[in-house]
Amino acid sequence: MFDTALSAADLWFLTKGAGMTILVTAVSVVFGTVLGIVFGVFRYQLGAIWAAPVTFVLDVSRSIPLLIQLVLANAFLGTVLRLQMSGFTVACMVLTLYTAAYCAEIVRGGIDAVPLNTRRAARSLGMTWAQDMRYIVMPLATRVALPSWIGLALGVMKDSALVYVVQVVELMKSTQILITRLQEPLFLLLICGLFYFVISFPLARFGGYLEKRWSND
């Protein structure tokens, strides 16, 4: 049971897959968060009616399976617009929008959690809107939003397992390739699961710790 055909080179192949997973996640989370903050503030500032188009797009991104979003984006950019784009670019674009969709909600929740009186106090001290946002809202909202944001980043990391449909070889796909070759599904899947767990679990725990540490009660 314990002898396996898995070689060091194969393990390196898996590690490279994990690296790709982290790269796709990092790019998407960085751009997605920036976009999400913009959308979140936009949504908060404009109110439900004027921000409706943005809300709709973000809502669609949360209500359609990621697999379909990836296939659609790939088909639209590749076959309809005839753009020569790598799978990596498409994957990052879709995941960025996906991250932004969830991040906007988190940002809005964070801004909502800042007491209005605090902000009025800031404005009555002569702070501009930007100063109020930068020095009052941001520090307070971050406290509320950061634990959920960590959860979101980990969610994106796990969902990035789906980017195999646009020919990106990340951890899940490389495991699949090895399974096809070595025919040891259980063992390889356990290693793959361990990779994901090792990346995700400490961060998830850190998020839980922050949530407990920063809660107001």
Add this chain to the structure above:
Amino acid sequence: MFGYTFQWKQALSKLPQMLDGALVTMEIALLSMAIGIALAVLLTLFRLSGNRVLNGFAVTWVEVARNTPALFQIYMAHFGVASFGIHFSPFTSLLIGITFNNAGYLAENFRGALKAIPETQTRAGRSLGMTPLEAFGYIVMPQMLRIAFLPMTNQMVWAILMTSLGVTVGLNIDLYGVTQDLNALTFRTFELFAIAGVIFYLITKIIQLGARLVAARLFRY
């Protein structure tokens, strides 16, 4: 404009088949949600039991479900257990995978909800002569399910979205699987998947609306 001719008519003619697939998708999601809630309640009980083995089992389940991709869990249910000579059909594998995921996330939601229910209520129930299980079942659980209703709705939406992963283990009767097969026949990738996307969006909206109606009916004081 695009140098690409959209063939919506051809794609739309496949709509009945796709709607049949949507029914299967909803069936899987509802089943996985029902079993998932039952398992999550059980896991919550395990955590409350104070028994180290049961608690460890529940914690392991929750952490694995929350820290690995759903795709991995479905692969495990299909290809992983096949190493033990157990072969599930794609439908069963997908159902097991999603149910495992649902139960893990829901158990964590329930744990959060439990914090909002004062310990004194259990003690009051116990002092009225209820057994621990009765106190949980009649006093704590109803409140827990009420507090966790919104996260449960979100999980239901995720269950719908996760059914699209069935295609990776060879399921071709759900909405995504049907669309994939039609795509292989007609190559109208964009049109077909756009229609599938609209159907998924509508299903999600119906669930969210339905949940709101149910909540208004169930949770009035």
